[in-house]
Amino acid sequence: MSISNTKISHLGDSSIVVKFSDKINPEDNDKVYSFYKFITEKNYSFVKDIIPTYNSVSIEYLQDEKTFFEIKELLMSLIEKLGDKKFEYEKKIINIPVKYGGKYGPDINFVADHCKISRKKLVELHTGVDYRVYMIGFSPGFPYLGGMNSQIECPRLKKPRINVPAGSVGIAEKQTGIYPIDSPGGWQIIGKTFLTLFDISNEIPSLIAPGNIIRFRED
Structure with missing residues (x-):
């Protein structure tokens, strides 16, 4: 998972969007859920909600704990650490x-x-x-x-x-x-x-x- 292909942007006053692609396909959706699972397990105190979609993850955060730029820097670091780790799910x-x-x-x-x-x-x-x-x-x-x-x-x-x-x-x-x-x-x-x-x-x-x-x- 490369940060170069990932866009991180504001969504309103207290949300941030991590967008992995403009496409809808299984490969990019796997990236979404790999990242969703990864950040959910971190249990950050500043995170209010995490919402996965087709090709992005939205994170609602507490403004009094972290700024947008602090969270963006953290997320970029997490994406690099995640690397090519795949979303593991029950193929049901x-x-x-x-x-x-x-x-x-x-x-x-x-x-x-x-x-x-x-x-x-x-x-x-x-x-x-x-x-x-x-x-x-x-x-x-x-x-x-x-x-x-x-x-x-x-x-x-x-x-x-x-x-x-x-x-x-x-x-x-x-x-x-x-x-x-x-x-x-x-x-x-x-x-x-x-x-x-x-x-x-x-x-x-x-x-x-x-x-x-x-x-x-x-x-």
Whole structure:
């Protein structure tokens, strides 16, 4: 991991962003989680929160303990120390059974028409690839997935729904994802899984973690 390819910048008054790339790919996402794990284990007193994304890590800090420039210098040193150490994660494959269409996928016809394909072909394309989990965000346990076939890209809803049921599988632009809890949302809903993706009573609430591989299958 080279500091020469890494950008460190302000984000508001008390946050700093470490950006490893402008791209979205598994290699750069591994760098994100290598650094995230590395700095989390340091347990610095000035750090309030650490947020990993596709290709960057945001750090919210206490201004009365460290300045931006002090933290930037420290982070540069940590990146150099980390070197080529890889993010070690459980290479877990999670199969997600999905009921496509009907009352579970109210937008499936729109997506198929937009993409100029049949519903059957849409399901084939959606289930035909492995999806890497790049990050968890938006709502607790919501997985942002990479690898969707470009043939099924479609726009978001013009007007977001007030409530999208837990388990809903959606598409928005270049992404597909699963709503782990009931929440507002603007993705085109094509199906639903009855797996529980997020349960606060579990020791590990989220079924899905960064680095996992998701495989959708028609139920």
